[in-house]
Amino acid sequence: MKQLTFLLLCVGMLFGASQASAQTADKSKGGPNAEVKESTFKVYGNCGMCKKRIETAAKELPGVSKANWDMDEKKLTVSYEDTPGALKQIKEKVASVGHDTDETRAKDKVYKALHGCCQYDRPNSN
Numbered sequence: 001m002k003q004l005t006f007l008l009l010c011v012g013m014l015f016g017a018s019q020a021s022a023q024t025a026d027k028s029k030g031g032p033n034a035e036v037k038e039s040t041f042k043v044y045g046n047c048g049m050c051k052k053r054i055e056t057a058a059k060e061l062p063g064v065s066k067a068n069w070d071m072d073e074k075k076l077t078v079s080y081e082d083t084p085g086a087l088k089q090i091k092e093k094v095a096s097v098g099h100d101t102d103e104t105r106a107k108d109k110v111y112k113a114l115h116g117c118c119q120y121d122r123p124n125s126n
């Protein structure tokens, strides 16, 4: 069900992007002229391997230009094109590689497959 939601979000964003290119120079609609925004949010993890995994996952998304996870604070700072749903998509992506965030939760199966030292204490719920 979560995957379906994600898929719908992707389709929605594609549709949004094509609309934006039809109406040129409207920055609020996203697309090539979208403003780059920086956000910081909680991402659970433990070690340097987690850091690499989290940052790599975030940067795989188109529109994400920077990703830095603070190992002490357990917070990820990202620079991304501010299109509708972009931040949620980053959180979904980070959860898809096993790391819970303030809004998204990794699948148990993915979490359990993480390296032993990466199995952080999970929050009770989201």
Ligand SMILES: [Cu+2]
Residues within 6 Å of the ligand: 045, 046, 047, 048, 049, 050, 051, 115, 117, 118, 119
């Ligand atoms: Cu780790």
